[in-house]
Amino acid sequence: MWQGLIDDFTQCFVANGRWGYLLRGLGVTMEVALSAIAVGLLVGFLVAVIRSSHDRYGYFRILNFVAKVYLTVIRGTPMVVQLLITYYIILKSIDSKVLIAILAFGINSGAYQAEIIRAGIESIDPGQMEAGRALGLSYWRTMIRIILPQAIRNVLPALGNEFIVLLKDTSIVGYIALIDLAKGGDIIRSQTYSVYLPYLTVAAVYLVLVMTLTWLLGKLERYLRNTGADVVGNGS
Amino acid sequence: MSETLLSIKGLKKSFGKLEVLKGLTTDIRKGEVVVMIGPSGGGKSTFLRCMNLLEQPTEGSIVFDGIDIVSADEAVKNRVRSEMGMVFQHFNLFPHLTVLDNIRLAPRLVRGHSHYATARQALELLDRVGLADKAKAYPQQLSGGQKQRVAIVRSLAMEPKVMLFDEPTSALDPEMVGEVLDVMKDLAKNGMTMVAVTHEMRFARDVASRVLFLEGGRIAAEGTPAEIFDRKHDGRLGEFLGKVHVGMGFRDKVKSELLDILEDREVSEEELARLKELLGGASRQSDGFSNPTKRRTTQ
Numbered sequence: 001m002w003q004g005l006i007d008d009f010t011q012c013f014v015a016n017g018r019w020g021y022l023l024r025g026l027g028v029t030m031e032v033a034l035s036a037i038a039v040g041l042l043v044g045f046l047v048a049v050i051r052s053s054h055d056r057y058g059y060f061r062i063l064n065f066v067a068k069v070y071l072t073v074i075r076g077t078p079m080v081v082q083l084l085i086t087y088y089i090i091l092k093s094i095d096s097k098v099l100i101a102i103l104a105f106g107i108n109s110g111a112y113q114a115e116i117i118r119a120g121i122e123s124i125d126p127g128q129m130e131a132g133r134a135l136g137l138s139y140w141r142t143m144i145r146i147i148l149p150q151a152i153r154n155v156l157p158a159l160g161n162e163f164i165v166l167l168k169d170t171s172i173v174g175y176i177a178l179i180d181l182a183k184g185g186d187i188i189r190s191q192t193y194s195v196y197l198p199y200l201t202v203a204a205v206y207l208v209l210v211m212t213l214t215w216l217l218g219k220l221e222r223y224l225r226n227t228g229a230d231v232v233g234n235g236s
Numbered sequence: 237m238s239e240t241l242l243s244i245k246g247l248k249k250s251f252g253k254l255e256v257l258k259g260l261t262t263d264i265r266k267g268e269v270v271v272m273i274g275p276s277g278g279g280k281s282t283f284l285r286c287m288n289l290l291e292q293p294t295e296g297s298i299v300f301d302g303i304d305i306v307s308a309d310e311a312v313k314n315r316v317r318s319e320m321g322m323v324f325q326h327f328n329l330f331p332h333l334t335v336l337d338n339i340r341l342a343p344r345l346v347r348g349h350s351h352y353a354t355a356r357q358a359l360e361l362l363d364r365v366g367l368a369d370k371a372k373a374y375p376q377q378l379s380g381g382q383k384q385r386v387a388i389v390r391s392l393a394m395e396p397k398v399m400l401f402d403e404p405t406s407a408l409d410p411e412m413v414g415e416v417l418d419v420m421k422d423l424a425k426n427g428m429t430m431v432a433v434t435h436e437m438r439f440a441r442d443v444a445s446r447v448l449f450l451e452g453g454r455i456a457a458e459g460t461p462a463e464i465f466d467r468k469h470d471g472r473l474g475e476f477l478g479k480v481h482v483g484m485g486f487r488d489k490v491k492s493e494l495l496d497i498l499e500d501r502e503v504s505e506e507e508l509a510r511l512k513e514l515l516g517g518a519s520r521q522s523d524g525f526s527n528p529t530k531r532r533t534t535q
Contacts, residue, residue, distance in 0.1 A: 082440055105471045110350055125326075125328070127324060127328040128328060128330065130324065130328060131324065131328035131329075131411070132330075133290060133314075133317060134288060134290060134317055134320075134321075134322035134324075134391075135317070135319045135342035135346065135390070135391070135394060136314050136315065136318020136319070136342060136394065137314070137342060137345060137346060138310070138314050138343075141345060145341065145345065146330055149332050150331065150332050153332065181383065
Protein backbone atom coordinates (compact mmCIF):
# COMPACT_ATOMS: atom_id res chain seq x y z
CA MET A 1 0.00 0.00 0.00
CA TRP A 2 2.75 2.46 0.96
CA GLN A 3 4.64 1.54 -2.19
CA GLY A 4 1.54 2.34 -4.22
CA LEU A 5 1.25 5.76 -2.58
CA ILE A 6 4.91 6.57 -3.19
CA ASP A 7 4.58 5.51 -6.83
CA ASP A 8 1.50 7.65 -7.19
CA PHE A 9 3.26 10.61 -5.59
CA THR A 10 6.28 10.21 -7.87
CA GLN A 11 4.05 9.93 -10.91
CA CYS A 12 1.98 12.99 -10.02
CA PHE A 13 4.53 15.47 -8.72
CA VAL A 14 8.06 14.33 -9.53
CA ALA A 15 7.96 12.75 -12.99
CA ASN A 16 8.41 15.26 -15.82
CA GLY A 17 8.67 18.01 -13.24
CA ARG A 18 4.90 18.05 -12.77
CA TRP A 19 5.26 19.81 -9.42
CA GLY A 20 5.92 22.87 -11.57
CA TYR A 21 2.21 22.98 -12.56
CA LEU A 22 1.26 23.43 -8.91
CA LEU A 23 4.01 25.89 -8.10
CA ARG A 24 3.41 28.08 -11.14
CA GLY A 25 -0.33 27.70 -10.57
CA LEU A 26 0.07 28.85 -6.98
CA GLY A 27 1.96 31.90 -8.25
CA VAL A 28 -0.85 32.76 -10.68
CA THR A 29 -3.52 32.25 -8.02
CA MET A 30 -1.76 34.54 -5.58
CA GLU A 31 -0.99 37.15 -8.21
CA VAL A 32 -4.58 37.26 -9.43
CA ALA A 33 -6.13 37.11 -5.96
CA LEU A 34 -3.96 39.75 -4.29
CA SER A 35 -4.13 42.17 -7.23
CA ALA A 36 -7.89 41.67 -7.50
CA ILE A 37 -8.25 42.42 -3.77
CA ALA A 38 -6.40 45.69 -4.37
CA VAL A 39 -8.49 46.59 -7.42
CA GLY A 40 -11.63 45.61 -5.51
CA LEU A 41 -10.68 47.81 -2.57
CA LEU A 42 -10.10 50.78 -4.84
CA VAL A 43 -13.42 50.31 -6.65
CA GLY A 44 -15.13 49.45 -3.38
CA PHE A 45 -14.01 52.61 -1.60
CA LEU A 46 -14.97 54.82 -4.49
CA VAL A 47 -18.43 53.30 -4.92
CA ALA A 48 -19.03 53.16 -1.16
CA VAL A 49 -18.17 56.84 -0.68
CA ILE A 50 -20.33 57.85 -3.64
CA ARG A 51 -23.29 55.79 -2.44
CA SER A 52 -23.13 56.86 1.20
CA SER A 53 -22.48 60.52 0.34
CA HIS A 54 -25.56 60.40 -1.83
CA ASP A 55 -27.73 58.67 0.75
CA ARG A 56 -26.74 60.94 3.61
CA TYR A 57 -26.04 64.29 1.98
CA GLY A 58 -27.52 64.08 -1.50
CA TYR A 59 -24.17 64.47 -3.29
CA PHE A 60 -23.16 62.82 -6.62
CA ARG A 61 -26.58 62.09 -8.08
CA ILE A 62 -25.36 60.91 -11.47
CA LEU A 63 -22.39 58.94 -10.14
CA ASN A 64 -24.70 57.31 -7.63
CA PHE A 65 -26.92 56.13 -10.46
CA VAL A 66 -23.92 54.69 -12.31
CA ALA A 67 -22.78 52.98 -9.11
CA LYS A 68 -26.20 51.42 -8.59
CA VAL A 69 -26.25 50.03 -12.13
CA TYR A 70 -22.76 48.62 -11.57
CA LEU A 71 -23.80 46.93 -8.33
CA THR A 72 -26.93 45.48 -9.88
CA VAL A 73 -25.19 44.04 -12.93
CA ILE A 74 -22.17 42.64 -11.10
CA ARG A 75 -24.11 41.14 -8.24
CA GLY A 76 -26.83 39.89 -10.57
CA THR A 77 -24.68 37.80 -12.91
CA PRO A 78 -22.40 34.80 -12.24
CA MET A 79 -18.67 35.34 -11.86
CA VAL A 80 -17.86 32.77 -14.58
CA VAL A 81 -20.06 34.57 -17.08
CA GLN A 82 -18.46 37.91 -16.18
CA LEU A 83 -15.02 36.37 -16.66
CA LEU A 84 -15.92 34.98 -20.07
CA ILE A 85 -17.54 38.22 -21.22
CA THR A 86 -14.48 40.17 -20.06
CA TYR A 87 -12.13 37.77 -21.86
CA TYR A 88 -14.01 37.23 -25.13
CA ILE A 89 -15.80 40.56 -25.55
CA ILE A 90 -14.76 43.52 -23.44
CA LEU A 91 -10.98 43.04 -23.23
CA LYS A 92 -10.42 40.75 -26.20
CA SER A 93 -7.66 43.01 -27.49
CA ILE A 94 -5.60 42.46 -24.32
CA ASP A 95 -3.15 39.56 -24.46
CA SER A 96 -2.37 39.09 -20.78
CA LYS A 97 -4.82 36.60 -19.33
CA VAL A 98 -3.55 37.40 -15.85
CA LEU A 99 -4.41 41.07 -16.33
CA ILE A 100 -7.86 40.17 -17.63
CA ALA A 101 -8.45 37.91 -14.63
CA ILE A 102 -7.27 40.61 -12.21
CA LEU A 103 -9.66 43.15 -13.72
CA ALA A 104 -12.61 40.77 -13.92
CA PHE A 105 -12.21 39.56 -10.35
CA GLY A 106 -11.33 43.01 -9.03
CA ILE A 107 -14.39 44.61 -10.57
CA ASN A 108 -16.56 41.79 -9.34
CA SER A 109 -15.20 41.89 -5.81
CA GLY A 110 -15.40 45.70 -5.82
CA ALA A 111 -19.18 45.48 -5.88
CA TYR A 112 -19.29 43.33 -2.75
CA GLN A 113 -16.57 45.31 -0.99
CA ALA A 114 -18.44 48.54 -1.83
CA GLU A 115 -21.52 47.40 0.02
CA ILE A 116 -19.47 46.25 3.01
CA ILE A 117 -17.57 49.54 3.20
CA ARG A 118 -20.78 51.52 2.73
CA ALA A 119 -22.26 49.71 5.72
CA GLY A 120 -19.13 50.72 7.63
CA ILE A 121 -19.39 54.37 6.63
CA GLU A 122 -23.06 54.50 7.52
CA SER A 123 -22.35 52.98 10.93
CA ILE A 124 -20.36 56.09 11.88
CA ASP A 125 -22.20 58.77 13.87
CA PRO A 126 -22.99 61.81 11.67
CA GLY A 127 -21.47 63.87 14.49
CA GLN A 128 -18.03 62.75 13.31
CA MET A 129 -18.53 64.37 9.93
CA GLU A 130 -19.95 67.49 11.63
CA ALA A 131 -16.97 67.73 13.97
CA GLY A 132 -14.55 67.44 11.06
CA ARG A 133 -16.40 70.03 9.00
CA ALA A 134 -16.74 72.38 11.97
CA LEU A 135 -12.94 72.36 12.29
CA GLY A 136 -12.65 73.54 8.71
CA LEU A 137 -11.78 70.22 7.07
CA SER A 138 -13.29 69.66 3.63
CA TYR A 139 -15.80 66.89 3.03
CA TRP A 140 -13.21 64.63 1.41
CA ARG A 141 -10.57 65.24 4.03
CA THR A 142 -13.04 64.45 6.79
CA MET A 143 -14.09 61.34 4.88
CA ILE A 144 -10.52 60.10 4.47
CA ARG A 145 -9.08 61.12 7.84
CA ILE A 146 -12.04 60.71 10.16
CA ILE A 147 -14.77 58.53 8.70
CA LEU A 148 -13.01 55.83 6.68
CA PRO A 149 -10.46 54.77 9.32
CA GLN A 150 -13.30 54.13 11.75
CA ALA A 151 -15.51 52.55 9.09
CA ILE A 152 -12.82 50.07 8.04
CA ARG A 153 -12.16 49.04 11.60
CA ASN A 154 -15.85 48.28 12.02
CA VAL A 155 -16.17 46.14 8.88
CA LEU A 156 -12.80 44.43 8.80
CA PRO A 157 -14.23 40.97 9.60
CA ALA A 158 -16.77 41.22 6.78
CA LEU A 159 -14.13 42.58 4.43
CA GLY A 160 -11.81 39.70 5.33
CA ASN A 161 -14.59 37.28 4.51
CA GLU A 162 -14.90 38.82 1.07
CA PHE A 163 -11.13 38.47 0.51
CA ILE A 164 -11.38 34.75 1.32
CA VAL A 165 -14.29 34.27 -1.06
CA LEU A 166 -12.35 36.11 -3.78
CA LEU A 167 -9.23 34.01 -3.26
CA LYS A 168 -11.19 30.80 -3.72
CA ASP A 169 -13.27 32.19 -6.59
CA THR A 170 -10.14 32.67 -8.66
CA SER A 171 -10.10 28.88 -9.08
CA ILE A 172 -12.42 29.34 -12.07
CA VAL A 173 -9.81 31.14 -14.19
CA GLY A 174 -9.29 27.83 -15.99
CA TYR A 175 -12.32 28.91 -18.05
CA ILE A 176 -10.11 31.37 -19.89
CA ALA A 177 -7.27 28.82 -20.10
CA LEU A 178 -5.20 30.49 -17.41
CA ILE A 179 -3.30 27.88 -15.41
CA ASP A 180 -3.76 28.63 -11.74
CA LEU A 181 -3.47 26.27 -8.79
CA ALA A 182 -6.76 24.47 -9.49
CA LYS A 183 -6.12 24.18 -13.20
CA GLY A 184 -2.57 22.97 -12.51
CA GLY A 185 -3.92 20.13 -10.40
CA ASP A 186 -6.44 19.33 -13.11
CA ILE A 187 -3.68 19.11 -15.74
CA ILE A 188 -1.76 16.66 -13.56
CA ARG A 189 -4.91 14.58 -13.24
CA SER A 190 -5.40 14.54 -17.01
CA GLN A 191 -1.79 13.44 -17.59
CA THR A 192 -1.58 10.79 -14.88
CA TYR A 193 -5.22 9.62 -14.58
CA SER A 194 -4.66 9.92 -10.85
CA VAL A 195 -7.40 11.86 -9.04
CA TYR A 196 -6.79 11.63 -5.31
CA LEU A 197 -3.38 13.17 -4.87
CA PRO A 198 -3.64 16.11 -7.31
CA TYR A 199 -7.03 17.33 -6.12
CA LEU A 200 -6.44 16.73 -2.43
CA THR A 201 -3.11 18.52 -2.64
CA VAL A 202 -4.73 21.47 -4.40
CA ALA A 203 -7.44 21.59 -1.73
CA ALA A 204 -4.81 21.50 1.03
CA VAL A 205 -2.85 24.37 -0.54
CA TYR A 206 -6.02 26.53 -0.78
CA LEU A 207 -6.75 25.71 2.82
CA VAL A 208 -3.30 26.85 3.89
CA LEU A 209 -3.66 30.05 1.86
CA VAL A 210 -7.02 30.87 3.44
CA MET A 211 -5.75 30.05 6.93
CA THR A 212 -2.76 32.33 6.42
CA LEU A 213 -5.02 35.14 5.19
CA THR A 214 -7.37 34.65 8.14
CA TRP A 215 -4.43 34.77 10.53
CA LEU A 216 -3.12 37.98 9.01
CA LEU A 217 -6.55 39.62 9.12
CA GLY A 218 -6.97 38.57 12.74
CA LYS A 219 -3.65 40.20 13.59
CA LEU A 220 -4.66 43.42 11.83
CA GLU A 221 -8.01 43.44 13.59
CA ARG A 222 -6.44 43.00 17.02
CA TYR A 223 -3.89 45.67 16.25
CA LEU A 224 -6.58 48.17 15.30
CA ARG A 225 -8.73 47.33 18.28
CA ASN A 226 -5.98 47.47 20.88
CA THR A 227 -4.37 50.70 19.84
CA GLY A 228 -7.31 52.49 18.36
CA ALA A 229 -4.74 53.23 15.70
CA ASP A 230 -5.37 55.28 12.63
CA VAL A 231 -5.16 52.99 9.60
CA VAL A 232 -4.90 55.78 7.10
CA GLY A 233 -2.06 57.25 9.09
CA ASN A 234 -1.89 60.95 9.82
CA GLY A 235 1.81 60.81 10.34
CA SER A 236 1.63 61.05 14.07
CA MET B 237 -19.68 98.96 21.78
CA SER B 238 -16.98 96.96 20.04
CA GLU B 239 -17.09 95.94 16.42
CA THR B 240 -19.53 93.44 14.97
CA LEU B 241 -18.17 89.97 14.25
CA LEU B 242 -21.25 88.24 12.93
CA SER B 243 -24.14 90.11 11.44
CA ILE B 244 -27.20 87.98 10.88
CA LYS B 245 -30.18 89.27 8.94
CA GLY B 246 -33.53 87.68 8.19
CA LEU B 247 -32.22 84.16 8.68
CA LYS B 248 -34.67 81.43 7.74
CA LYS B 249 -34.23 77.68 7.71
CA SER B 250 -36.70 75.03 6.61
CA PHE B 251 -36.41 71.26 6.71
CA GLY B 252 -38.77 70.18 3.97
CA LYS B 253 -42.05 71.87 4.76
CA LEU B 254 -41.16 72.54 8.37
CA GLU B 255 -39.94 76.08 8.91
CA VAL B 256 -37.65 75.98 11.95
CA LEU B 257 -36.22 79.49 11.78
CA LYS B 258 -38.63 82.22 10.76
CA GLY B 259 -36.40 85.19 10.15
CA LEU B 260 -33.79 85.92 12.81
CA THR B 261 -31.81 89.13 12.94
CA THR B 262 -29.06 89.90 15.42
CA ASP B 263 -25.46 91.02 15.62
CA ILE B 264 -22.76 89.24 17.55
CA ARG B 265 -20.10 91.71 18.66
CA LYS B 266 -16.49 90.95 19.46
CA GLY B 267 -16.01 89.77 23.04
CA GLU B 268 -19.70 89.25 23.61
CA VAL B 269 -21.08 86.17 25.34
CA VAL B 270 -24.48 85.50 23.87
CA VAL B 271 -26.54 82.78 25.52
CA MET B 272 -29.58 81.37 23.78
CA ILE B 273 -32.32 79.92 25.94
CA GLY B 274 -35.76 78.66 25.17
CA PRO B 275 -37.97 75.59 24.94
CA SER B 276 -36.81 72.63 22.86
CA GLY B 277 -37.87 72.86 19.26
CA GLY B 278 -37.56 76.63 19.44
CA GLY B 279 -34.72 76.70 16.94
CA LYS B 280 -31.73 77.44 19.21
CA SER B 281 -29.52 74.63 17.96
CA THR B 282 -30.51 75.11 14.34
CA PHE B 283 -29.70 78.81 14.63
CA LEU B 284 -26.29 78.00 16.08
CA ARG B 285 -25.61 75.39 13.37
CA CYS B 286 -26.54 77.90 10.70
CA MET B 287 -23.91 80.31 12.01
CA ASN B 288 -21.06 78.05 10.89
CA LEU B 289 -23.09 76.65 8.00
CA LEU B 290 -23.34 73.10 9.30
CA GLU B 291 -26.90 73.78 8.22
CA GLN B 292 -27.32 75.76 5.04
CA PRO B 293 -29.83 78.56 5.72
CA THR B 294 -32.79 78.70 3.36
CA GLU B 295 -32.88 82.50 3.32
CA GLY B 296 -31.15 85.49 4.84
CA SER B 297 -27.56 86.56 5.25
CA ILE B 298 -24.72 86.04 7.70
CA VAL B 299 -21.89 88.51 7.32
CA PHE B 300 -18.65 87.35 8.86
CA ASP B 301 -15.43 89.29 8.33
CA GLY B 302 -17.14 91.46 5.76
CA ILE B 303 -18.43 88.69 3.49
CA ASP B 304 -21.82 87.04 3.25
CA ILE B 305 -20.98 83.44 4.02
CA VAL B 306 -24.41 82.04 3.21
CA SER B 307 -23.86 82.39 -0.50
CA ALA B 308 -20.06 81.86 -0.44
CA ASP B 309 -18.46 78.96 -2.28
CA GLU B 310 -17.30 75.80 -0.58
CA ALA B 311 -13.66 76.84 -0.11
CA VAL B 312 -14.71 80.04 1.65
CA LYS B 313 -17.13 78.13 3.84
CA ASN B 314 -14.36 75.74 4.88
CA ARG B 315 -12.15 78.67 5.79
CA VAL B 316 -14.95 80.35 7.73
CA ARG B 317 -15.63 77.15 9.66
CA SER B 318 -11.96 76.88 10.54
CA GLU B 319 -12.26 80.32 12.16
CA MET B 320 -15.29 79.38 14.24
CA GLY B 321 -14.97 76.80 16.97
CA MET B 322 -17.88 74.53 17.71
CA VAL B 323 -18.52 72.37 20.75
CA PHE B 324 -21.21 69.71 20.49
CA GLN B 325 -23.55 68.19 23.02
CA HIS B 326 -22.11 64.73 22.39
CA PHE B 327 -18.46 65.90 22.18
CA ASN B 328 -17.85 64.17 18.83
CA LEU B 329 -14.22 63.46 19.59
CA PHE B 330 -12.51 61.23 17.04
CA PRO B 331 -12.33 57.83 18.76
CA HIS B 332 -9.56 56.46 16.56
CA LEU B 333 -7.14 59.23 17.51
CA THR B 334 -5.41 60.06 20.79
CA VAL B 335 -6.39 63.21 22.65
CA LEU B 336 -3.27 64.89 21.29
CA ASP B 337 -4.04 63.93 17.70
CA ASN B 338 -7.67 64.96 18.11
CA ILE B 339 -6.47 68.42 18.99
CA ARG B 340 -3.77 68.86 16.38
CA LEU B 341 -5.43 67.17 13.41
CA ALA B 342 -7.08 70.35 12.14
CA PRO B 343 -4.17 72.75 12.82
CA ARG B 344 -1.93 70.39 10.86
CA LEU B 345 -4.25 69.63 7.96
CA VAL B 346 -6.02 72.95 7.59
CA ARG B 347 -3.36 75.40 8.73
CA GLY B 348 -0.35 73.31 7.77
CA HIS B 349 1.38 73.91 11.08
CA SER B 350 4.31 71.68 11.94
CA HIS B 351 4.24 68.45 13.88
CA TYR B 352 6.21 70.04 16.69
CA ALA B 353 4.33 73.35 16.89
CA THR B 354 0.92 71.67 17.00
CA ALA B 355 2.04 69.23 19.70
CA ARG B 356 3.36 72.05 21.85
CA GLN B 357 0.24 74.12 21.39
CA ALA B 358 -2.01 71.13 22.14
CA LEU B 359 -0.12 70.37 25.35
CA GLU B 360 -0.30 74.00 26.45
CA LEU B 361 -4.04 74.08 25.88
CA LEU B 362 -4.54 70.73 27.63
CA ASP B 363 -2.59 72.08 30.56
CA ARG B 364 -4.93 75.06 30.72
CA VAL B 365 -7.91 72.75 31.25
CA GLY B 366 -5.98 70.44 33.57
CA LEU B 367 -5.71 67.49 31.21
CA ALA B 368 -2.04 67.52 30.21
CA ASP B 369 -1.62 63.98 31.52
CA LYS B 370 -4.31 62.70 29.12
CA ALA B 371 -2.51 63.63 25.90
CA LYS B 372 -1.76 60.02 24.98
CA ALA B 373 -5.14 58.65 26.06
CA TYR B 374 -7.90 57.69 23.68
CA PRO B 375 -11.31 59.38 24.05
CA GLN B 376 -13.00 56.23 25.36
CA GLN B 377 -10.69 56.34 28.37
CA LEU B 378 -12.01 59.75 29.46
CA SER B 379 -15.01 60.78 31.52
CA GLY B 380 -17.73 62.87 29.91
CA GLY B 381 -16.47 66.08 31.48
CA GLN B 382 -12.92 65.36 30.34
CA LYS B 383 -14.15 64.59 26.81
CA GLN B 384 -15.95 67.89 26.62
CA ARG B 385 -12.93 69.80 27.89
CA VAL B 386 -10.81 68.09 25.21
CA ALA B 387 -13.46 69.00 22.63
CA ILE B 388 -13.24 72.65 23.71
CA VAL B 389 -9.46 72.53 23.48
CA ARG B 390 -9.71 70.95 20.02
CA SER B 391 -11.72 73.95 18.86
CA LEU B 392 -9.41 76.42 20.58
CA ALA B 393 -6.39 74.95 18.80
CA MET B 394 -7.67 76.54 15.59
CA GLU B 395 -7.57 79.92 17.33
CA PRO B 396 -11.17 80.70 16.44
CA LYS B 397 -12.65 84.18 16.36
CA VAL B 398 -15.85 82.91 17.93
CA MET B 399 -16.80 79.77 19.82
CA LEU B 400 -20.20 78.17 19.35
CA PHE B 401 -21.48 75.89 22.10
CA ASP B 402 -24.41 73.58 21.37
CA GLU B 403 -25.73 72.44 24.75
CA PRO B 404 -22.24 71.54 25.93
CA THR B 405 -23.31 70.19 29.32
CA SER B 406 -26.60 68.49 28.45
CA ALA B 407 -25.07 65.04 27.96
CA LEU B 408 -22.96 65.18 31.12
CA ASP B 409 -23.51 63.59 34.49
CA PRO B 410 -24.46 66.36 36.94
CA GLU B 411 -21.18 66.22 38.85
CA MET B 412 -19.24 66.96 35.66
CA VAL B 413 -21.20 69.99 34.53
CA GLY B 414 -19.18 72.32 36.74
CA GLU B 415 -15.77 71.51 35.29
CA VAL B 416 -16.99 72.25 31.75
CA LEU B 417 -18.75 75.46 32.76
CA ASP B 418 -15.59 76.57 34.56
CA VAL B 419 -13.61 76.24 31.33
CA MET B 420 -16.29 78.24 29.51
CA LYS B 421 -16.31 80.94 32.18
CA ASP B 422 -12.55 81.15 31.91
CA LEU B 423 -12.81 81.60 28.16
CA ALA B 424 -15.39 84.33 28.57
CA LYS B 425 -13.21 86.10 31.10
CA ASN B 426 -10.34 86.09 28.62
CA GLY B 427 -12.45 87.90 26.08
CA MET B 428 -13.47 85.07 23.77
CA THR B 429 -16.55 85.81 21.71
CA MET B 430 -19.04 83.07 22.53
CA VAL B 431 -22.49 81.98 21.45
CA ALA B 432 -23.95 79.24 23.61
CA VAL B 433 -27.14 77.25 23.64
CA THR B 434 -27.62 76.03 27.16
CA HIS B 435 -30.10 75.06 29.81
CA GLU B 436 -27.68 76.19 32.54
CA MET B 437 -29.55 79.30 33.64
CA ARG B 438 -27.05 80.13 36.36
CA PHE B 439 -24.32 80.20 33.71
CA ALA B 440 -26.49 82.40 31.51
CA ARG B 441 -27.14 84.79 34.40
CA ASP B 442 -23.53 84.94 35.58
CA VAL B 443 -21.59 84.92 32.32
CA ALA B 444 -23.78 86.13 29.47
CA SER B 445 -23.53 89.67 28.22
CA ARG B 446 -26.76 89.16 26.33
CA VAL B 447 -29.51 86.56 26.49
CA LEU B 448 -31.69 85.59 23.54
CA PHE B 449 -34.94 83.79 24.18
CA LEU B 450 -35.84 81.73 21.11
CA GLU B 451 -39.34 80.45 20.76
CA GLY B 452 -41.14 79.18 17.68
CA GLY B 453 -38.25 80.02 15.37
CA ARG B 454 -38.09 83.66 16.42
CA ILE B 455 -36.14 85.73 18.92
CA ALA B 456 -39.07 86.24 21.27
CA ALA B 457 -37.11 88.23 23.85
CA GLU B 458 -33.65 89.66 24.14
CA GLY B 459 -31.75 91.52 26.81
CA THR B 460 -29.07 91.57 29.45
CA PRO B 461 -29.24 88.78 32.04
CA ALA B 462 -30.70 91.29 34.48
CA GLU B 463 -33.42 92.29 32.06
CA ILE B 464 -34.30 88.68 31.31
CA PHE B 465 -33.95 87.04 34.72
CA ASP B 466 -34.61 89.78 37.30
CA ARG B 467 -37.89 91.03 35.97
CA LYS B 468 -41.25 89.44 35.94
CA HIS B 469 -42.29 88.51 32.41
CA ASP B 470 -45.63 87.62 30.95
CA GLY B 471 -46.27 85.16 28.19
CA ARG B 472 -43.93 82.43 26.99
CA LEU B 473 -40.76 83.84 28.54
CA GLY B 474 -42.35 84.03 31.99
CA GLU B 475 -43.74 80.55 31.59
CA PHE B 476 -40.36 79.21 30.47
CA LEU B 477 -38.44 80.88 33.29
CA GLY B 478 -40.98 79.63 35.81
CA LYS B 479 -40.32 76.08 34.65
CA VAL B 480 -36.54 76.24 34.77
CA HIS B 481 -36.34 77.68 38.33
CA VAL B 482 -33.77 80.25 37.50
CA GLY B 483 -31.18 80.95 40.12
CA MET B 484 -31.94 77.96 42.25
CA GLY B 485 -30.22 74.65 42.16
CA PHE B 486 -32.42 71.62 42.44
CA ARG B 487 -31.43 70.99 46.06
CA ASP B 488 -32.20 74.54 47.09
CA LYS B 489 -35.51 74.28 45.36
CA VAL B 490 -36.44 71.10 47.23
CA LYS B 491 -35.39 72.58 50.57
CA SER B 492 -37.35 75.70 49.95
CA GLU B 493 -40.48 73.81 48.92
CA LEU B 494 -40.16 71.50 51.91
CA LEU B 495 -39.92 74.41 54.35
CA ASP B 496 -42.89 76.02 52.68
CA ILE B 497 -44.92 72.92 53.32
CA LEU B 498 -43.74 72.59 56.92
CA GLU B 499 -44.65 76.16 57.71
CA ASP B 500 -48.25 75.45 56.82
CA ARG B 501 -48.38 72.69 59.42
CA GLU B 502 -48.64 73.01 63.17
CA VAL B 503 -44.93 72.89 63.87
CA SER B 504 -43.36 74.62 66.82
CA GLU B 505 -40.65 77.20 66.33
CA GLU B 506 -38.02 74.91 67.89
CA GLU B 507 -38.97 72.03 65.66
CA LEU B 508 -38.83 74.24 62.61
CA ALA B 509 -35.43 75.56 63.60
CA ARG B 510 -34.17 72.04 64.08
CA LEU B 511 -35.50 70.97 60.67
CA LYS B 512 -33.82 73.93 59.05
CA GLU B 513 -30.60 72.91 60.67
CA LEU B 514 -31.00 69.34 59.41
CA LEU B 515 -31.64 70.59 55.91
CA GLY B 516 -28.34 72.41 55.95
CA GLY B 517 -29.58 75.88 56.53
CA ALA B 518 -31.45 76.36 53.30
CA SER B 519 -32.02 80.01 52.78
CA ARG B 520 -35.58 81.13 53.03
CA GLN B 521 -34.60 84.27 51.30
CA SER B 522 -35.32 84.16 47.64
CA ASP B 523 -32.26 85.30 45.74
CA GLY B 524 -34.47 87.33 43.48
CA PHE B 525 -34.74 84.75 40.76
CA SER B 526 -37.08 82.19 42.20
CA ASN B 527 -40.75 82.57 41.68
CA PRO B 528 -41.77 85.41 44.00
CA THR B 529 -45.39 84.29 44.34
CA LYS B 530 -44.18 81.39 46.46
CA ARG B 531 -43.00 83.71 49.22
CA ARG B 532 -45.11 83.88 52.30
CA THR B 533 -45.15 86.50 54.97
CA THR B 534 -45.14 84.43 58.11
CA GLN B 535 -43.21 86.78 60.32
